[in-house]
Amino acid sequence: MITGAHFLFYSPDADADRAFFRDLLGFRSIDAGDGWLIFALPPAEAAVHPSDGSFVQLHADRPMAGAVLYLLCDRLDETMADLTRRGASLAPVGDAPWGRFTSIALPSGSAIGLYEPKHPTAIGR
Secondary structure, three states, X not given: OOOOOOOOOOOOOHHHHHHHHHHHOOOOEEEOOOXXXXXXXXXXXXXXXXXXXXXXXXXXXEEEEOOOOEEEOOOHHHHHHHHHHOOOOEOOOEEXXXXXXXXXXXXXXXXXXXEEEOOOOOOOO
């Protein structure tokens, strides 16, 4: 039986990005040993999007599916203001049929998405 999901983020500065998830985003974590933090995430949903096949990580000689994290929020402007007060750097807001969105810069130079969905979500059903 599947009991959960574990996401892997590959970072050129894992320690800084871990601190960001812990300190700025406030995600609870456990120390799996030697400071290796594993974070509890908010409720999640997943969608499968088409790809050109070049966005993969190999594991056991198989191409693992590429993934992009978008955190969901109810009120994007309020969430952005809160994150900015805590020191986050955010991209300008975009608008699409599926929602209003931005991205949050991580200390490593990578980013994660943040959006207020306009579509129904699978969370809480």
